Ligand SMILES: Nc1ncnc2c1ncn2[C@@H]1O[C@H](COP(=O)(O)OP(=O)(O)OP(=O)(O)O)[C@@H](O)[C@H]1O
């Protein structure tokens with residue numbers, strides 16, 4: 001039995017091969033977050049490189065979702081949230097009082113743990129985002145492009161006007177990815193996108209992630225170490241609101257520097 | 271308790287049935303089952319009582335809607351078989367012939383709409399279950415016919431022959447179905463035999479329509495505000511408590527409020543719109559509560575999906591929350607309206623008259639609604655009005671059933687599977 005030693009809250013994140021300033025699309029700097037009095041994130045700093053997949057790993061409750069949702073300000077929906085620090089996106093601080101969270105979410109899309117298509121047709125699901133802004137272009141083409149992007153087009157091209165809820169779980173999740181792509185974001189956040197899916201559907205989503213990183217920057221939360229290994233370029237390990245270590249995925253998995261990272265990777269806790 | 275080994279089981283169990291339990295366990299199981307049966311019995315008794323009560327209620331109302339009556343006719347006094355006449359017009363022809371009118375005369379009357387209207391206003395053409403001892407015959411009842419005697423169906427069900435011999439010269443003896451189809455189309459009258467429900471029925475439909483129009487937007491608006499926008503402070507909590515309390519305020523209080531605010535201050539007078547406003551106030555708390563529940567039942571994951579795509583709060587509310595809560599809201603409103611249209615007390619206060627024989631044709635018309643109409647019939651001196659009132663109750667129940675069915679269809683049709 002390994003005793004988990006306490007990690008100081010002012011722990012200095014162990015970094016290898018840091019992301020260069022000019023590569024970074026999103027960079028979180030000295031970011032702390034409180035739910036009421038409970039501090040869920042402690043002074044986290046991390047940069048996410050363009051057209052790369054970054055995996056966030058860590059034990060349940062360590063703040064992965066919180067960190068992810070801080071990037072597109074979904075946490076603003078929780079009334080008691082308070083934050084400190086900055087999240088820079090294209091040289092703009094997303095937490096600047098002048099920035100509307102609605103703008104942020106148009107640039108930074110999100111896919112959730114449980115597939116959550118609207119109870120509308122497949123077409124309407126994908127068209128939802130563009131319609132919010134009164135999309136002027138060719139909506140049909142955009143829907144097709146997004147569905148192709150999410151590797152779903154061939155399966156649904158004949159049933160575009162059937163309910164999105166009639167699809168299988170894996171198809172629903174790809175529909176949600178297509179829906180997120182249709183708003184033409186830069187960054188896509190994924191919070192355990194495959195945890196509700198079977199291995200085959202999971203496999204397809206992973207292939208999809210590997211494909212879409214040509215066009216998007218992806219940040220993915222996962223509990224599945226193999227998945228992190230398969231899809232991500234960089235990995236960040238968190239523990240109790242602290243970012244313990246981050247670096248290239250190979251490095252983290254084969255040669256972790258911090259003891260706690262090593263224990264987590266090798267399955268000794270978590 | 272230890273688990274018995276197969277050997278033990280075989281040896282301890284009584285000979286006939288195979289069992290996995292030893293004797294002690296079997297006794298306990300039997301006791302548990304007895305317990306279950308006892309409580310099942312306790313729950314079944316009230317259900318049976320309730321069903322019996324409902325059956326009694328429906329039975330007595332339905333029975334009252336049919337009665338024997340002794341009538342002194344002012345028309346020809348003849349009855350016609352189904353073979354003689356099939357249509358309404360056919361019956362009218364036969365009756366007028368029997369009254370000694372010429373064929374020419376009759377054709378003139380039938381082709382003149384004004385004359386026809388007058389005839390309809392004074393006469394009720396009805397297929398009676400029994401007339402003078404014969405089954406299913408057409409009877410034309412005149413407004414001036416005197417009802418000499420009314421017997422309930424049960425009172426005389428096996429004594430038709432005696433009743434017939436008791437009749438005086440020229441009197442007729444009918445088994446009258448008060449709740450017939452034309453009852454809904456006839457106007458009210460001071461004479462029970464020809465009194466109808468049409469003005470009250472149309473009044474009720476007007477009120478239902480206006481109540482929905484008024485309470486739906488106001489109720490849903492309030493619900494949206496409270497659920498989605500209201501800050502969580504002392505004021506909104508107070509509002510919430512009061513909302514729940516308002517749902518329990520006696521309806522007569524709303525009647526008084528309606529009388530002062532809508533009838534007098536707003537100057538609507540005793541009109542359909544005053545009634546609709548009063549009833550809307552009455553059901554608003556219930557509508558708001560139902561709408562809030564429907565809104566709250568929309569899964570948070572759908573809201574997140576919408577926000578995640580860059581929707582504003584209002585876009586999320588209008589494009590995701592409301593469409594998904596719509597069925598729940600509409601069902602809630604229909605059920606609340608069904609509750610409201612049975613209300614009598616507040617409507618008596620805001621001028622739901624017992625006697626209106628003009629069908630309301632605008633929101634400012636005088637009106638009567640089914641409950642106040644029933645109330646005035648029950649208070650009328652002639653005994654036969656009791657039967658008319660029963661027919662009115664059957665119609666009211668019919669309207670209610672229609673509303674419930676509508677609510678159910680909506681619910682089934684649009685039920686969401688997440
Ligand atoms: N809305 C909230 N209000 C209060 N506390 C919250 C809220 N959401 C999360 N927390 C707390 O913040 C901490 C981090 O939660 P978070 O959901 O980010 O964890 P996680 O790493 O995503 O866990 P999991 O792997 O189980 O999804 C937890 O201790 C959790 O209890």
Ligand SMILES: [Mg+2]
Nearest residue numbers: 064065066191
């Ligand atoms: Mg999480």
